[in-house]
Amino acid sequence: MNAQRSEKLTFALLLAATIIVVLPVLVIIGIVIKNGVGAITWEFISTAPRDGMRAGGILPAIVGTFCLMIGAMLFAVPLGVFSAIYLNEYAGDNLLTRLIRLAIINLAGVPSVVYGLFGLGVFVMFFKFGTSILAGAMTLSIMNLPVIITASREALSNVPQSFREVSLSLGATRWQTIRHVVLPNALPGILTGIILEVGRAGGETAPILFTVAAFSLPFLPHSVFDQCMALPTHLYAISTQVPNIGLDVRYATAMVLLAVVLIVNFFSIMLRMRLRRRRQW
Amino acid sequence: MRTTTTPLQRIWEFFVEKLIFLSGFTAIIFVVLLFLFLLKEGLAVFKTVSPQEFIAGKSWYPISKPPQFGILPLILGSLAVTIGAAAIAVPFGVASAVYIAEVAPPRLKEYLKVGIELIAAIPSVVIGFIGMVALAPIVANVFDLPTGLTALSASLMLALMAMPTTVSIAEDAISGVPREYKEAALALGATHWQAIYRVILRAAAPGILAAVMLGIGRVIGETMAVMMITGNSAQIPHTLLQPVRTLTATIAAEMGETMRGSPHYTALFAIGIVLFLITFIVNFTADLFLRRAEARR
Numbered sequence: 322m323n324a325q326r327s328e329k330l331t332f333a334l335l336l337a338a339t340i341i342v343v344l345p346v347l348v349i350i351g352i353v354i355k356n357g358v359g360a361i362t363w364e365f366i367s368t369a370p371r372d373g374m375r376a377g378g379i380l381p382a383i384v385g386t387f388c389l390m391i392g393a394m395l396f397a398v399p400l401g402v403f404s405a406i407y408l409n410e411y412a413g414d415n416l417l418t419r420l421i422r423l424a425i426i427n428l429a430g431v432p433s434v435v436y437g438l439f440g441l442g443v444f445v446m447f448f449k450f451g452t453s454i455l456a457g458a459m460t461l462s463i464m465n466l467p468v469i470i471t472a473s474r475e476a477l478s479n480v481p482q483s484f485r486e487v488s489l490s491l492g493a494t495r496w497q498t499i500r501h502v503v504l505p506n507a508l509p510g511i512l513t514g515i516i517l518e519v520g521r522a523g524g525e526t527a528p529i530l531f532t533v534a535a536f537s538l539p540f541l542p543h544s545v546f547d548q549c550m551a552l553p554t555h556l557y558a559i560s561t562q563v564p565n566i567g568l569d570v571r572y573a574t575a576m577v578l579l580a581v582v583l584i585v586n587f588f589s590i591m592l593r594m595r596l597r598r599r600r601q602w
Numbered sequence: 603m604r605t606t607t608t609p610l611q612r613i614w615e616f617f618v619e620k621l622i623f624l625s626g627f628t629a630i631i632f633v634v635l636l637f638l639f640l641l642k643e644g645l646a647v648f649k650t651v652s653p654q655e656f657i658a659g660k661s662w663y664p665i666s667k668p669p670q671f672g673i674l675p676l677i678l679g680s681l682a683v684t685i686g687a688a689a690i691a692v693p694f695g696v697a698s699a700v701y702i703a704e705v706a707p708p709r710l711k712e713y714l715k716v717g718i719e720l721i722a723a724i725p726s727v728v729i730g731f732i733g734m735v736a737l738a739p740i741v742a743n744v745f746d747l748p749t750g751l752t753a754l755s756a757s758l759m760l761a762l763m764a765m766p767t768t769v770s771i772a773e774d775a776i777s778g779v780p781r782e783y784k785e786a787a788l789a790l791g792a793t794h795w796q797a798i799y800r801v802i803l804r805a806a807a808p809g810i811l812a813a814v815m816l817g818i819g820r821v822i823g824e825t826m827a828v829m830m831i832t833g834n835s836a837q838i839p840h841t842l843l844q845p846v847r848t849l850t851a852t853i854a855a856e857m858g859e860t861m862r863g864s865p866h867y868t869a870l871f872a873i874g875i876v877l878f879l880i881t882f883i884v885n886f887t888a889d890l891f892l893r894r895a896e897a898r899r
């Protein structure tokens with residue numbers, strides 16, 4: 322076989338491998354929609370569960386998941402963006418910066434269940450928040466921090482150096498330059514990273530298993546110190562802990578969770594595509 | 603934009619900058635806090651068992667009397683699903699990365715990248731659920747097993763979950779190889795594939811290695827999917843067609859039933875320490891490779 326023909330064959334094999342990698346995700350989404358869509362009714366998404374979760378809907382879980390997503394971002398976004406500003410705009414290339422970088426990489430790699438342990442130890446017990454939305458949101462926010470820092474830092478470093486130089490040469494201070502020149506230009510990139518993490522916060526199960534999760538709570542939370550249900554923990558509970566729940570109800574719950582997460586992700590992807598088209602520097 | 607500063611603005615700026623400096627250290631603070639807290643809660647387990655019994659003990663019976671806290675079956679369970687997942691994820695992940703970085707036409711490339719990102723977006727509990735209700739019956743059927751909830755089923759799903767990390771970092775590594783390398787190879791008469799295989803892949807090797815390690819790190823830490831698919835039986839596995847239980851799943855499954863400060867509770871935190879150390883080493887080594895790859899350019 323000559324080199325050209327073996328190249329064609331190899332490229333065909335590489336394409337096949339890529340398809341095998343990407344196809345399962347479409348199959349999974351397809352299976353969930355096909356089996357779940359039948360059980361999705363207005364009652365399912367607008368009422369609380371009844372009869373030990375065998376009847377009624379999943380409204381408290383949907384509300385709980387939104388509370389957790391918003392709560393996690395309230396802590397993680399300011400902290401993450403400020404941290405990125407420090408790393409990109411202030412920090413020099415020294416040992417300390419390298420240590421911070423190492424810490425970020427390490428935080429990103431810590432298993433989600435270990436964050437769950439940390440949240441249980443620190444927020445639930447040490448700060449005595451109890452199993453609550455607050456404890457869960459704090460736990461999720463620490464988990465989201467590394468990605469928000471990394472994405473924000475990249476967005477900041479993509480703003481051309483000349484922008485800063487012009488602003489500084491006009492007499493603006495360093496902070497004024499960051500606030501009025503660098504941040505507005507980096508904003509879409511920062512948002513992309515944040516939205517991505519909103520989706521992740523909505524889908525995570527292990528960190529909220531022992532920090533927020535109420536097994537079944539047929540009413541909505543009133544304060545941040547309340548327990549709440551959440552879609553991922555609810556799906557876990559009705560799949561493994563409660564017997565005799567209709568398969569269609571489980572699929573429908575998975576479908577709602579998937580819809581929430583994918584819609585959030587869709588916004589992130591759209592934003593990034595628009596950003597890529599618009600950027601001229 | 604205002605370019606003159608009043609004293610008030612200067613004070614404001616002083617505080618904002620201090621806040622920025624403080625925020626800069628949050629990552630370090632949280633890593634240290636995380637580790638100290640795990641140590642504080644977890645080390646107490648060694649009042650009940652010796653470190654050697656803990657790591658190398660063959661029985662995990664946390665609620666029998668007396669309880670036995672040997673995590674060897676759990677370590678081997680994690681190892682089994684990780685090896686299984688890596689055996690699938692490494693060849694397929696690297697092949698996809700090569701295809702996306704070097705071969706795919708620009709438009710297809712964009713679609714494939716979105717597809718790969720989509721995998722990362724699917725919550726692990728959904729993957730676990732699908733593994734349970736859709737994949738496990740197939741595995742049971744094909745291999746004629748009483749249950750499909752085995753290390754193999756978990757490995758298949760975990761391989762999928764390792765893809766986003768592995769493919770995107772390997773693709774970055776391949777795309778980052780200087781253009782001249784490829785051009786030189788082509789100019790010498792190599793075909794595109796020969797240039798990829800003999801030149802580009804070799805130059806990108808440290809980055810690809812890092813991609814593989816980070817993918818494996820993701821697999822070791824995965825919790826919900828393995829908890830739902832592995833069958834959760836804490837026995838030392840002999841084949842991939844057996845139910846196993848991983849380190850992560852043990853914490854997630856048992857933490858809800860423990861009393862604070864009990865030996866069982868501390869043992870679960872001690873497993874957390876083990877997991878933290880494993881992922882720290884994996885990520886640290888991967889980062890070394892990435893830095894080497896960067897330095898080469």
